[in-house]
Amino acid sequence: MALLFFSSSSFDFRVFIVLSFFIVLCNGSSYSSSSPSSSLFNTHHHRHHIAKHNYKDALTKSILFFEGQRSGKLPHNQRMTWRRDSGLSDGSALHVDLVGGYYDAGDNIKFGFPMAFTTTMLSWSVIEFGGLMKSELPNAKAAIRWATDYLLKATARPDTIYVQVGDANKDHSCWERPEDMDTQRSVFKVDKNTPGSDVAAETAAALAAAAIVFKKSDPSYSKTLLKRAVRVFAFADKYRGTYSAGLKPEVCPFYCSYSGYQDELLWGAAWLQKATKNLKYLNYIKMNGQVLGAAEYDNTFGWDNKHAGARILLTKAFLVQKMKTLSEYKGHADNFICSVIPGAPFSSSQYTPGGLLFKMSDANMQYVTSTSFLLLTYAKYLTSARTVVHCGGSVYTPGRLRSIAKKQVDYLLGDNPLRMSYMVGYGPKFPRRIHHRGSSLPCAASHPAKIQCHEGFSILNSQSPNPNILVGAVVGGPDQHDRFPDERTDYEQSEPATYINAPLVGALAYFAHSYGQL
Numbered sequence: 001m002a003l004l005f006f007s008s009s010s011f012d013f014r015v016f017i018v019l020s021f022f023i024v025l026c027n028g029s030s031y032s033s034s035s036p037s038s039s040l041f042n043t044h045h046h047r048h049h050i051a052k053h054n055y056k057d058a059l060t061k062s063i064l065f066f067e068g069q070r071s072g073k074l075p076h077n078q079r080m081t082w083r084r085d086s087g088l089s090d091g092s093a094l095h096v097d098l099v100g101g102y103y104d105a106g107d108n109i110k111f112g113f114p115m116a117f118t119t120t121m122l123s124w125s126v127i128e129f130g131g132l133m134k135s136e137l138p139n140a141k142a143a144i145r146w147a148t149d150y151l152l153k154a155t156a157r158p159d160t161i162y163v164q165v166g167d168a169n170k171d172h173s174c175w176e177r178p179e180d181m182d183t184q185r186s187v188f189k190v191d192k193n194t195p196g197s198d199v200a201a202e203t204a205a206a207l208a209a210a211a212i213v214f215k216k217s218d219p220s221y222s223k224t225l226l227k228r229a230v231r232v233f234a235f236a237d238k239y240r241g242t243y244s245a246g247l248k249p250e251v252c253p254f255y256c257s258y259s260g261y262q263d264e265l266l267w268g269a270a271w272l273q274k275a276t277k278n279l280k281y282l283n284y285i286k287m288n289g290q291v292l293g294a295a296e297y298d299n300t301f302g303w304d305n306k307h308a309g310a311r312i313l314l315t316k317a318f319l320v321q322k323m324k325t326l327s328e329y330k331g332h333a334d335n336f337i338c339s340v341i342p343g344a345p346f347s348s349s350q351y352t353p354g355g356l357l358f359k360m361s362d363a364n365m366q367y368v369t370s371t372s373f374l375l376l377t378y379a380k381y382l383t384s385a386r387t388v389v390h391c392g393g394s395v396y397t398p399g400r401l402r403s404i405a406k407k408q409v410d411y412l413l414g415d416n417p418l419r420m421s422y423m424v425g426y427g428p429k430f431p432r433r434i435h436h437r438g439s440s441l442p443c444a445a446s447h448p449a450k451i452q453c454h455e456g457f458s459i460l461n462s463q464s465p466n467p468n469i470l471v472g473a474v475v476g477g478p479d480q481h482d483r484f485p486d487e488r489t490d491y492e493q494s495e496p497a498t499y500i501n502a503p504l505v506g507a508l509a510y511f512a513h514s515y516g517q518l
Helices: 019-027 055-068 112-132 134-154 197-213 219-238 262-276 279-288 307-319 328-340 365-385 398-413 498-514
Strands: 160-165 187-191 389-391 394-396
Touching (some): 055 134, 055 498, 112 365, 112 498, 134 160, 160 197, 197 262, 219 262, 262 279, 262 307, 307 328, 365 398, 365 498, 398 498
Antiparallel strands (some): 389 394
């Protein structure tokens, strides 16, 4: 998430006369994908229909995107080849190893709060739809592990979590490649004296969800993740407080915990209950659910507010696993779903004239992907339990929820007034000037010399297309009138983020399978 401080620059890349050379040199050996498959016939809920989109191709690219966000020492099988190693001394300011993890968006900061949420949602995508992913499942697991390896480092010391690497204000005063970073890599943490129940409980959720993902394929790693999740959640619950209270200058306004920490405690407990099957977490939820906001009316699910996700997850425990003590969550989950169904009683969501769910101007697509995922996941649970959604006197079937989700995903992929795919590299028309430092500046192969802090601003403010294609990146998206200027300086609409893609992975896997593409 970028709140950018602009700087003038005397540096000039000769107005990018050789831009086309940069593009070829940087992207010539990077990942490419074939055009839409000829096998597009439905084998599931959409039998006998032909898909308008190649969901399998979009799935592949949505996972590949995470390789472009990697920090640290890149592996030999790195497919986004215009990236290089970066942040190799991260953590040294406090004598800890914090190398690795992900840059959250178009800047060079590692924010722990959205990174943990990204990890939870990637894991949930695999838990629900990984069985449909086939050849993409190893790539999805690799994307999760890149994050969890880092989260294990960040939680290595008891009652301490390292929640951020890099000073966002200083980073945003530069426009430079992550490989060239020369801003101070400050490290910020939460502990007993400066608590952060929100970021800690989200980290616990991420570790617990990932433990489920790796339970069969790597049981030893899974046990390590789950053991750490238990410890981190205990810390989150014991030392209460929002992390932005103690770290306000560092994390606000970038990733302030606006919703408080109660939603994360409920969310974290739900994931630990699912991963451990320990009755103490079920009892915790029963005892504390109301205090933690289980019944609050909020219908936005994202990196800050987890209530809706917790309600859907806990409803599965009631509907599918028959935990009757959680029966109230079916009503709470229905209330959320009713709020996003167009025309339903109690519907409170806004849609653009073209049909896109619109929550806010900054990175709205994150709410599109997260809501679509919840709709598909809840539809799966409802189908399993042979039940429906109740909105006042109206009834909505799982099929209706799937159709709403499909319309959102299809809009994202190009079924919109501009005929614009909001996923970079998918379809014939997609954003060319995304707000992303590494993508917008010439890669190391074409420009080995260091690009200084202020030197890149001439590129930021230019109309040249980005030389490096960040394949699979989903940007913030159009405004409430379906307009999209494709301006690099417009971080609200043109910046990608890991937490936009994470829930989309699950949704794309579902549709690719439904239409016989997987």
